[in-house]
Amino acid sequence: MRRLLVAAAAAALALSACSSGGGAGSDGNVTITFWDNNGGPAREPIYKELISRFEAANPTIKVEYVGIPSASVQQKYDTAIAGGETPDVGGVTTSYLAHLVGQQALAPLDDRINGGALKDKLLPSLVETVRQTAPDGKLYIVPSSANMDIIWYRTDWFEAAGLEPPKTWDEFTTAATRLTDAAANRYGYTIRGGAGSVFQLITEAYAYSGVDSFFKDGKSTLGDSANAELVDKIAKLYKKATPEADVNNSFTQMIAQFTGGSVAMMHHNLGSYSDVTKALGDKVAAIPLPVGPGGKRTVVPNPTDGFAVFNNSEHQDAAWKFAEFLTSAESNSYWNEKVGQIPANTDVRSAAWIDEAAHVKMALGVLEDPATVLVPAPVYLPQYSSITKADNEPQYQKVLLGELSAQDFLNTMAEQLTAAQKEWEDRK
Amino acid sequence: MTETLGKTDTLVREIAGTTHAPPPTGRRRRRAVAEEPGKPWMIRVPLVLYLLFTLVPFYWMLVFAVRPTGSTQLVPWPVSFEHFDTVWNDIGFGVFFYNSVVMGLGVLVFVTILSVMGGYALARFRFRGQRVFLLAMLCSQFIPGAMMLIPLFVIFKGLGLLNSITGLVIAEVAFQLPLSLILMSGFIRNISVELEEAAMVDGCSRPRAFFAVVLPQLKPALVAVGSFAFIGAWNNFLFALMFATRQDKFTLPVGLSYTLGEFNTDFGALAAGGVVAAVPVVLVFAVVQRFLVQGLSAGAVKG
Numbered sequence: 001m002r003r004l005l006v007a008a009a010a011a012a013l014a015l016s017a018c019s020s021g022g023g024a025g026s027d028g029n030v031t032i033t034f035w036d037n038n039g040g041p042a043r044e045p046i047y048k049e050l051i052s053r054f055e056a057a058n059p060t061i062k063v064e065y066v067g068i069p070s071a072s073v074q075q076k077y078d079t080a081i082a083g084g085e086t087p088d089v090g091g092v093t094t095s096y097l098a099h100l101v102g103q104q105a106l107a108p109l110d111d112r113i114n115g116g117a118l119k120d121k122l123l124p125s126l127v128e129t130v131r132q133t134a135p136d137g138k139l140y141i142v143p144s145s146a147n148m149d150i151i152w153y154r155t156d157w158f159e160a161a162g163l164e165p166p167k168t169w170d171e172f173t174t175a176a177t178r179l180t181d182a183a184a185n186r187y188g189y190t191i192r193g194g195a196g197s198v199f200q201l202i203t204e205a206y207a208y209s210g211v212d213s214f215f216k217d218g219k220s221t222l223g224d225s226a227n228a229e230l231v232d233k234i235a236k237l238y239k240k241a242t243p244e245a246d247v248n249n250s251f252t253q254m255i256a257q258f259t260g261g262s263v264a265m266m267h268h269n270l271g272s273y274s275d276v277t278k279a280l281g282d283k284v285a286a287i288p289l290p291v292g293p294g295g296k297r298t299v300v301p302n303p304t305d306g307f308a309v310f311n312n313s314e315h316q317d318a319a320w321k322f323a324e325f326l327t328s329a330e331s332n333s334y335w336n337e338k339v340g341q342i343p344a345n346t347d348v349r350s351a352a353w354i355d356e357a358a359h360v361k362m363a364l365g366v367l368e369d370p371a372t373v374l375v376p377a378p379v380y381l382p383q384y385s386s387i388t389k390a391d392n393e394p395q396y397q398k399v400l401l402g403e404l405s406a407q408d409f410l411n412t413m414a415e416q417l418t419a420a421q422k423e424w425e426d427r428k
Numbered sequence: 429m430t431e432t433l434g435k436t437d438t439l440v441r442e443i444a445g446t447t448h449a450p451p452p453t454g455r456r457r458r459r460a461v462a463e464e465p466g467k468p469w470m471i472r473v474p475l476v477l478y479l480l481f482t483l484v485p486f487y488w489m490l491v492f493a494v495r496p497t498g499s500t501q502l503v504p505w506p507v508s509f510e511h512f513d514t515v516w517n518d519i520g521f522g523v524f525f526y527n528s529v530v531m532g533l534g535v536l537v538f539v540t541i542l543s544v545m546g547g548y549a550l551a552r553f554r555f556r557g558q559r560v561f562l563l564a565m566l567c568s569q570f571i572p573g574a575m576m577l578i579p580l581f582v583i584f585k586g587l588g589l590l591n592s593i594t595g596l597v598i599a600e601v602a603f604q605l606p607l608s609l610i611l612m613s614g615f616i617r618n619i620s621v622e623l624e625e626a627a628m629v630d631g632c633s634r635p636r637a638f639f640a641v642v643l644p645q646l647k648p649a650l651v652a653v654g655s656f657a658f659i660g661a662w663n664n665f666l667f668a669l670m671f672a673t674r675q676d677k678f679t680l681p682v683g684l685s686y687t688l689g690e691f692n693t694d695f696g697a698l699a700a701g702g703v704v705a706a707v708p709v710v711l712v713f714a715v716v717q718r719f720l721v722q723g724l725s726a727g728a729v730k731g
Contacts, residue, residue: 033673035673038689038690039686040686040687040688040689041514041518041519041686041687041694041697042689042694043689064674065675066673066674066675067675067686069669069682069685069686069688070688070689070690071685071688071690072669072685075670076669076670079577079578079581079670080581080673082578082581082582083578083581083582083585084582084585085581085585085590085673087673252693256695260500271690275693278497278498279498
C-alpha cells in the first residue's frame with residue numbers, strides 16, 4: 001500500500017513539473033495568453049489577423065489566442081481568478097468589470113494610458129463610463145469599442161407606405177401600427193419579451209422620459225411616471241402591432257423574425273449589423289431610439305468593451321504592449337470596421353469606412369453630440385443582473401399580458417435598485 | 429460470449445432451480461405485451477404524437493444544417509454541406525470531435541472497470557463502514573458540479589492537469605462513479621452467489637470464478653453503465669469549459685457554445701455542429717438499446 005502511495009505522489013510531482021508552460025524562454029522571448037471575451041467564428045479571424053500583425057512588429061512576443069464563449073465568460077474569469085490561472089490580457093466589458101476589480105484581478109492602467117501613445121486619444125464618454133464602473137474610479141480596462149442601442153428598420157416598407165423613419169415615440173407607435181398586416185404575417189415591431197428584455201426596456205424608457213440620471217439622492221428614478229408611460233405604450237403594441245410570440249423573444253428570435261422579413265422595426269444594437277445586412281442588404285437602415293415629448297435625447301450607454309491586464313500576469317509589460325496595439329488607431333479602425341461598432345480611438349473618426357457605415361456614423365454622432373445626456377445604468381451593482389433578469393423579466397411578461405400595471409412593475413424594480421445602490425454606497 | 433451466456437443460463441437453472449430464473453429476454457417480453465388484451469391504437473396514437481413532438485426539433489436542426497445560408501425552404505433540396513465544412517474545418521469541430529471521442533471512451537473504460545470492481549466488493553463482501561460508504565456515495569450525488577469547480581480547478585492546476593483530456597477524464601469519472609457503482613453492485617447482487625461458489629468448488633480461484641461466471645452475466649449491466657458513462661461525458665459542458673483554456677482542448681459542447689456569439693449566431697453552423705454532436709449519441713443508443721432495456725429491467729426487478 002505504502003509503495004503505491006509513493007508511486008502516486010511521484011507521478012503527481014512529475015506531472016506538476018511539466019505543467020509550468022509559457023513564460024520567458026532563455027532567449028528572452030515571451031508568450032502571453034489573450035482571452036477573447038466574445039469568442040466565436042465571427043471574431044476569431046479578425047483577432048488572428050491583428051495578432052499576426054502584432055507578432056510581426058514585436059518578434060519577441062508571441063500571443064496565444066483563446067476564444068471564450070460569451071455566455072460563460074464571467075464564470076470562466078471567476079474560476080480562473082480563484083485558481084490563479086488568469087490570462088495575461090483579456091477582453092472585459094464594463095458589465096462585469098466591477099466584479100473583477102472587486103477580486104483585485106486587474107492592474108490599473110491610468111499611468112500606462114497617460115504615459116503612452118493613447119493619451120487623449122480615447123473617446124471621453126467611453127473613458128468616463130469605464131471610470132464610473134470601478135469603485136475607486138481608476139481605469140482598469142482600456143476602452144476599445146462601444147455599442148449603442150438603435151432601431152433597425154425596413155427602408156423598403158417605409159417607402160412603400162410613404163412613411164418617414166420615426167423621430168419621436170408617437171411617430172414610432174403610429175408607424176408600427178400602420179405597417180402591421182397580421183393577415184399577411186407582417187408586423188410593425190417586435191418586442192423583446194424574453195431573455196434580456198428589461199435591459200432593453202430601460203433604455204427605451206429613459207429615451208422617452210428624458211430623466212437624466214439613474215439615481216436622484218440615492219433613489220432610483222426608474223419608477224418615474226414618464227418611464228411608466230413608455231412601458232405602457234409598448235405593452236399596448238403587443239399583439240396589435242407585434243407577433244404574439246414576442247412575449248418569449250430573446251434577441252435570437254427577434255433577429256430571426258426581423259431577418260426573416262416579417263417585421264418592420266426592431267430595437268437592438270449595432271452588434272446585429274452583420275446579421276441584418278447579410279439577410280436584408282440595403283433594405284435596412286438604423287435610427288437612434290426616438291425621443292419623448294420633451295425632445296431631449298437621453299441615452300443609456302451599452303457596456304463598453306475593452307482590454308484588461310491581469311495582476312497575476314508575469315509579463316504585464318508585454319501584455320500592455322499588446323492591449324495598446326489593439327487600441328491603436330490602425331488596429332482599432334480595422335477591428336471596429338469589421339464588427340461595425342463605435343471605435344474608442346478618436347483618430348479613427350477620420351477613417352474612410354466610417355463615412356460608408358451609416359449606422360456607425362449615426363451612433364458616433366449621437367455619442368458626440370453635446371446635447372446628448374448619458375444615463376449610465378448601475379451595471380456595477382452586484383445584484384444588477386439578478387434584478388433586471390431573474391426578478392423582473394417574468395414581471396415584464398405579466399405587463400405585456402395585461403396582468404400587471406406598468407407603474408407597479410417599475411416601482412417594484414426601482415425599490416430593488418435603490419436598496420442595492422444603498423448597500424453598495426455603504427460598502428464603499 | 430453468447431455461448432458462455434447460454435451455458436450459464438443452464439447452470440442457473442440446474443443449480444438454483446426456479447428461485448433464480450434468468451430475467452426474461454427482450455423477445456419474450458415483447459410477445460408478452462402483444463398478447464395483452466386491449467386496443468392497439470390506444471398505445472399507438474399517443475406514441476406517434478409523442479414521437480412527432482420529439483422529432484420535430486431534430487428535423488429543424490437537420491434542415492438548418494443542410495440548407496444553404498439564406499434559404500428558407502422546408503424540405504432542403506439540393507442538400508448543401510457548406511455548414512459542415514465550416515464547423516469541421518474553420519471552427520475546429522474536427523479537433524473538438526476527436527477530443528470528445530477520446531474523453532468519452534476514457535470515461536467509459538474507467539467508469540466501467542472501476543464500477544465493476546467496486547460494485548463486486550460492495551455486493552459480495554461485508555466490511556466495516558460499508559453502510560457509511562454507501563451513504564457517502566449517495567450523498568455525493570447531491571453536490572452540483574458547479575460547487576466543485578473551483579476546488580477541482582485548484583487541484584488540477586497543482587497537478588498540471590488543466591488543458592488535458594486526462595484531467596477531464598479524471599473529473600468526469602469521479603463524478604459518475606458513485607452512481608455507476610451503486611447500479612453495478614445492484615446488478616451483481618442479482619447474480620446468485622451459489623454460481624460462484626459452485627465454480628470455486630470445481631477449483632476456480634475467486635478472480636477466475638468472477639471472470640468465468642459473473643462477468644458474462646453482467647453484459648447488459650456493462651452496456652447500460654458504460655453507455656451512460658459515455659453519454660454523460662459526451663454531454664458534459666461545465667468541466668470541459670472551465671478546465672480547458674486552450675482551444676485545441678475544447679470538446680464538442682464547448683465548441684457548440686463557441687458558435688453562439690454575443691451579437692451574432694450562425695444558425696447553419698450551429699445546427700451542423702449540433703448534428704455532429706448528436707450523431708454519435710444516436711449511434712450509441714441504436715446499437716446498445718436492446719441491451720439497455722435488458723440491463724435496466726434486470727436492475728429494476730429483483731430476481
